[in-house]
Every structure is written in C-alpha cells, then in structure tokens.
Amino acid sequence: DVKVTQSSRYLVKRTGEKVFLECVQDMDHENMFWYRQDPGLGLRLIYFSYDVKMKEKGDIPEGYSVSREKKERFSLILESASTNQTSMYLCASSRPGGYNEQFFGPGTRLTVL
C-alpha cells in the first residue's frame, strides 16, 4: 500500500520559532510537493522538488524554505513562524509529469500562537 506520511498531525508553535515539517514517501517518486490548505482558498503550492537537492518555488514561497537531501524525504521549514502561517499543510508525491496522480499525506495542522 503506497504511503505518504507526515511527521505530525497537529503542531502548536510560538511566533518566531523555527518550525520543521517532514514528509516521507515510500513510492520512489521523483516529485514531492508542499501545499498549504486554507478555507475558501483551496490548495496553494508552496514549493516542489523534482529531484534530490532540486527545488522550485510555487505560488506562495515567501516565509518558507525546503530541503530534500534524500529522495524519500522532503522537509518544509518555517524560519520564523508567524501567526499568518497557521494553516493545514499537505505533502504530496508523484512520478514526473503534470499528468500523474499526486498522492497525499494526512496533513499537519499547524497553529502559531
């Protein structure tokens, strides 16, 4: 059974903290994605990676960075968390191409106080 896992389902952090969200997939997929999901806004792409150590900015990269040191793992980093980064964060993975299904993790609900 294919799987994308995320390190935490719920996370509470304080303003200014550095936050790490981790995602692991076991499907040997080249592509990995980080989305932010907010009510009424749908899913917005933060960053994606198409290979180890490669990354591309998505639509809303400001305030975030990413790291992909191994093919199966993709980390999202909030260098200095702010309250407007309170959201649901979804990780996904896929084979290359804009036509292959993306497989999603369960999401991390992040609250920044």
Next chain:
Amino acid sequence: AQTVTQSQPEMSVQEAETVTLSCTYDTSESDYYLFWYKQPPSRQMILVIRQEAYKQQNATENRFSVNFQKAAKSFSLKISDSQLGDAAMYFCAYGSRSTGNQFYFGTGTSLTVIP
C-alpha cells in the same frame, strides 16, 4: 497560470440520490489532464477520477462519473447513489506536460450527505 474554478462552496444531497459538482478551468492548451480529489473529514486526500483531455469518452469509476466538455472548459463530477461515506471536500485539479509537475487546484466543494 491556469485557473480552476469551483463555484459551489457547499452542496448537499440526500442519501441514494445523485449530485453533480461543477468545475470550470481556463487554459489555452489542448493536451492536459483533469482530476477530482476527495478529502474526507480528518482523512487523507485521495484521487476519485482522472480525465485525459484527448479522450472524448467521459471517465467513470463505479458511482463516480464526469461530464467533460472540452469546448466549454467544464469538468463536472456526478456522484450517483450517494452514500454517507461520500461526505467530503472535493477538489478539482488541472495538470499538463507544459505545467511541468504542478497541479492547479480549485477552492473545493464541501459535500454533505443527508441520511
């Protein structure tokens, strides 16, 4: 960038009835792919159905089918014989070879199934 519009933030359906969720998109491409994803409450998002734009035949997966109208740039999802387990947020998404690896998602439709 391509845009995907879901104009129905919320929908409801009686159990065993049929419901149609709307999705429109804007693109100048001829070769692309459309997806419907389902996100049940507190559960993982999963793919419901996928349509290749070059195929004229509408995709079908059990009780789920699409009405793909390429000229109108419309891609609606029909759920027949609705079940309580169909209650979820549904997202329409667009992908293509030219967008590289990126999908464009709509804002979602929350479906309630009434017993």
